[in-house]
Amino acid sequence: MKLITSARNEQLKHVSKLLSHGKARRAHGQTVLEGVHLLQACLQAGVRPIQVYVPEHKRCAGEAGALLAKLPEHCVTPVAAGVLSRISGLAQAEEVLTLIDIPAPPARPRQGDCVVLDCVQDPGNVGTIMRSAAAAGVQKLVLGQGCADAWAPKVLRAGMGAHFLLDVSECVDLAQWCAGYGGSIWATALSATNGRNLYDTDLTRPAAWVFGNEGGGVSAGLLARATGCVNIPMAGATESLNVAMAATICLFEQMRQRL
Known part of the structure; x- marks a missing residue:
């Protein structure tokens, strides 16, 4: 796994656009989950992340490390300390960021709750x-x-x-x-x-x-x-x-x- 050391990295620039602009999310059909809880919910629902970006020091530690261990190695990208804080809106910005495909629109309900x-x-x-x-x-x-x-x-x-x-x-x-x-x-x-x-x-x-x-x-x-x-x-x-x-x-x- 290659370590990302700069917020100017092309992958993180793409993630940043998805976080900031609805137009980018619609164009690519993708969005970004911020934090461990949303990654956990995603995995429990059977949704396969495209990529998970994680601060290097959290990759094998704690709750994040336990979740990431369930993913193929190529889906996990370590990021140097402080880099994700430049693109995330979280107060605790040293959290995982998970790139996923937005689910295809369902058939609109005609009956039921x-x-x-x-x-x-x-x-x-x-x-x-x-x-x-x-x-x-x-x-x-x-x-x-x-x-x-x-x-x-x-x-x-x-x-x-x-x-x-x-x-x-x-x-x-x-x-x-x-x-x-x-x-x-x-x-x-x-x-x-x-x-x-x-x-x-x-x-x-x-x-x-x-x-x-x-x-x-x-x-x-x-x-x-x-x-x-x-x-x-x-x-x-x-x-x-x-x-x-x-x-x-x-x-x-x-x-x-x-x-």
């Missing part, structure tokens, strides 16, 4: 919703146009490995998709006059949940296509919840009703 995101732009929110969906047993995620890139580094970090448990469809025309979906569609909306209490709503049947933009909520066009609007009861003068928190509450209430 799914989560639909309408212009949710914050990477942390998208990743957290993905993590909550996986934990609540919902395996299909539909991202409309204008959402954060599902395979961006910040989304991957917030998802904590949920990406490998979900079927993720991106850049979907949501109005068109809703017209072809065969189940109930629930939307969360504070302003809906016909909104129903989450805890009084029957969520035992398969359904799609639509969660909207951080500032504007679910678009009027999608609200009109929804089976119903659901409100989360809140005490006091609280006006709203973060979209990721709202999604988590709704999905776990759905799971609770089905247990």
Whole structure:
């Protein structure tokens, strides 16, 4: 294994572009996982990394060393101390960086449980919703146009490995998709006059949940296509919840009703 000693190395320049630019990720069909936890999730899901870049002193040590021992030698590239910190956004930048192919887009769901995101732009929110969906047993995620890139580094970090448990469809025309979906569609909306209490709503049947933009909520066009609007009861003068928190509450209430 040849040691990389400079961030100007062509391989690391490619990794840096993938970390920084969605256009590069789309052009190459690749992304980068930052940290040992995401490498572990990747391997547990049966995904074969293209290449793993690891600080030289960690190659045979600790958790990273145990994971890397499972990979063919040609898939592991040691990097001199301090080099990866120049391209990674992690606070503890001396972590492994794993280059993978972005999975091929799945068939878009026509029925069954799914989560639909309408212009949710914050990477942390998208990743957290993905993590909550996986934990609540919902395996299909539909991202409309204008959402954060599902395979961006910040989304991957917030998802904590949920990406490998979900079927993720991106850049979907949501109005068109809703017209072809065969189940109930629930939307969360504070302003809906016909909104129903989450805890009084029957969520035992398969359904799609639509969660909207951080500032504007679910678009009027999608609200009109929804089976119903659901409100989360809140005490006091609280006006709203973060979209990721709202999604988590709704999905776990759905799971609770089905247990």
